[in-house]
Amino acid sequence: MLILTCPHCGPRHEQEFHYGRQAHVAYPDDPSALSDAQWARYLFHRANPRGPHAERWVHSAGCRKWFNVVRDTLTNEISAVYPAGAQPPAEHADLVPAPVVPDVPASTTTEQTKEA
């Protein structure tokens, strides 16, 4: 059983929380400009590392607030807890995934469409 430290309520058993999967996955700026493959990437591909993982949890049986955690998926060791919306500590900066962006910038596509 994990003991998670809610930033608002302190340490509590895992059963009080719900897991919210990978953190820092940004909604695409211009979703309609994405190809099917890029859209699938945004919807379905999440990091699944053997090691440190930045993830979201919600204290559903407590204060009901979301927050972020860096947890090692092999050892379950928790190395950072920080508020929703914040960036991970510098040593875990690589856990923030690159946003899914269209291959061709959206503005160019629009220009081409206009000319055609």
Place this chain on the structure above:
Amino acid sequence: MSFDPRALPEHPDFLWANPEPKSSYDVVIVGGGGHGLATAYYLAARHGITNVAVVERGWLGGGNMARNTTIIRSNYLWDESSAMYEAALKLWEGMEEELGYDVFFSQRGVLNLAHSLQDVRESVRRVEANRLNGVDAEFLDADGVREVCPIVNTDNLRYPVLGATYQPRAGIAKHDWVAWAYARRAAELGVDLIQDCEVTGFVKDGNRVVGVETTQGRINAGRVALCVAGSTSPLAELAGIEVPIQSHPLQALVSELFEPVHPTVVMSNHIHVYVSQAHKGELVMGAGVDQYTGYGQRGSFHVIEEQMAAAVELFPIFARAHVLRTWGGIVDVTMDASPIMGTTPVDDLFVNAGWGTGGFKAVPAAGLAYAHTLATGEPHELNAPFSLERFETGALIDEHGAAAVAH
């Protein structure tokens, strides 16, 4: 083949050799679980391709193959899944004959309990879908449940049992014997089974995979086939591809031995436990996956607590049973709770993964279809719908309901 269910089959005597890897094979299969071994067997037996190696980082059948609760059924909701699992069930029915080896396949039936009106409606819908697909299924009311499995408590619990789907042809088998049966026949047909050999990287020529790096050196390959269950994401990443998979711990446990008391398999999605009695007499139980991803091969204790509470409510006579041991495996779950099998964006690299909590029952059909894909480069009709592309086309096969284990 018929046998006395109280007798043990002959020990396999490790009927495969332990060869040194050759420098090159037509096909290298990564992972010596049920899926890898069955694939090797069907490649050799059905396609005559015998210049094949199965490379396994531990020992044959020591992964999820050795950890599962061995439930075999084909009562899935969608056409694509019922085709796959029913093809598997038919192969299970002929497996002992085909492989010349007892695997203790016992068709004792499975009950999937319904505890709410919504459960009942979902169950009746699935029974009708099963019948349209030629899968044996019926809906039983609570009396019918007690008739099939008299030890189930239907009334005196928080969520009473209102009924169940029943698939009489479902059952269990002895997982180790299944692995050994495939291993033995594959080895006889010329396949090299190489244990203690971990794949640590891929050799590529442009966008084509041409071999694998292993702890026993480089092995060249015409084609490489992943069959590594919960290890797929990290391994695929080494090959330069991403798979939409999340790995979770899933636990199971067994009790001490008892006289035969539980005649079938009982699964409850709602209060969350599944129970059968192994041939020797242990009660075998599983529950849901841990909610978080992980590779630690141990799960949270409260999952076991909740599963035992559910078991004791459903089967009051188990209240004094002692737990003998618990263990965990790492299962690979996809977003639509269906597997992925087929080609990948890397030429000559193939993937078979995402079976999650239910891939044991699929072993023969998955092996058959994957072997076809490896031999021809094209999917078999059974695995065509389960391509990696479905996440782009949107042709998802959402089996969250019928996959039965919550994830």
